[in-house]
Amino acid sequence: xxxxxxxxxxxxxxxxxxxxxxxxxxxxxxxxxxxxxxxxxxxxxxxxxxxxxxxxxxxxxxxxxxxxxxxxxxxxxxxxxxxxxxxxxxxxxxxxxxxxxxxxxxxxx
Amino acid sequence: xxxxxxxxxxxxxxxxxxxxxxxxxxxxxxxxxxxxxxxxxxxxxxxxxxxxxxxxxxxxxxxxxxxxxxxxxxxxxxxxxxxxxxxxxxxxxxxxxxxxxxxxxxxxx
DNA sequence: TGTCGTTATATTTGTTAGGGTATAACGCTT
DNA sequence: AAGCGTTATACCCTAACAAATATAACGACA
Numbered sequence: 001x002x003x004x005x006x007x008x009x010x011x012x013x014x015x016x017x018x019x020x021x022x023x024x025x026x027x028x029x030x031x032x033x034x035x036x037x038x039x040x041x042x043x044x045x046x047x048x049x050x051x052x053x054x055x056x057x058x059x060x061x062x063x064x065x066x067x068x069x070x071x072x073x074x075x076x077x078x079x080x081x082x083x084x085x086x087x088x089x090x091x092x093x094x095x096x097x098x099x100x101x102x103x104x105x106x107x108x109x
Numbered sequence: 110x111x112x113x114x115x116x117x118x119x120x121x122x123x124x125x126x127x128x129x130x131x132x133x134x135x136x137x138x139x140x141x142x143x144x145x146x147x148x149x150x151x152x153x154x155x156x157x158x159x160x161x162x163x164x165x166x167x168x169x170x171x172x173x174x175x176x177x178x179x180x181x182x183x184x185x186x187x188x189x190x191x192x193x194x195x196x197x198x199x200x201x202x203x204x205x206x207x208x209x210x211x212x213x214x215x216x217x218x
Numbered sequence: 219t220g221t222c223g224t225t226a227t228a229t230t231t232g233t234t235a236g237g238g239t240a241t242a243a244c245g246c247t248t
Numbered sequence: 249a250a251g252c253g254t255t256a257t258a259c260c261c262t263a264a265c266a267a268a269t270a271t272a273a274c275g276a277c278a
Contacts, residue, residue, distance in 0.1 A: 046226095069225085178253090
């Protein structure tokens with residue numbers, strides 16, 4: 001019997017970032033490539049691109065810098081703002097989990 | 110820009126209760142009928158029955174008392190244990206939402 | 219200038235959760 | 249005994265979602 005949670009942030013009623021998108025962003029930041037990240041997460045390139053596109057459309061500041069063509073065919077960088085999103089969301093998520101487990105034990109069930 | 114959350118409780122890795130199931134349970138408790146609750150929630154009877162069946166299979170104590178046939182064709186009662194589940198889950202949910210909104214403002218984004 | 223691996227996008231194919239429908243059992247009520 | 253509205257369950261089918269495939273543009277580099 002365990003408590004589970006899922007957090008996400010919405011902008012204009014549309015999902016902006018959540019658990020899955022943050023995991024994807026982190027992998028893109030490390031691999032510097034959307035396609036490599038998608039492969040690593042066993043996700044189709046299209047799905048990864050769609051998710052990142054949603055983030056891009058809703059973000060107030062740029063999250064990704066994409067390069068088409070060039071060395072290694074191009075690649076994608078995550079901006080400092082994007083990396084801030086990652087760390088802030090992960091912090092919020094872990095504090096929430098701790099809070100919930102404490103409360104769950106208190107309430108019982 | 111707003112924070113959202115979804116909580117649920119798992120038993121043996123399977124979903125036991127969550128937002129949707131609690132809403133269904135509440136409606137069953139009020140209407141004393143699975144079919145009436147399903148109709149009110151714009152959900153097929155089959156789906157409602159499946160959800161309640163999952164709860165039943167995982168619960169340690171009875172959650173529902175179902176009557177087939179009889180006055181008005183029968184009906185379904187939610188046990189005190191089931192009502193306890195409802196109130197405890199809702200309490201956990203609201204405290205979590207308050208906590209998250211406070212933390213969200215603190216962290217910004 | 220041709221090759222390469224990437225981003226970007228459309229189109230087609232597959233999968234699966236849920237909807238629709240049908241049917242049976244049940245036990246008060248009349 | 250018949251009728252009613254409920255729970256319970258099987259079967260088919262479809263409609264939304266994800267996967268697979270195909271193709272184009274791009275720019276460094278050899």
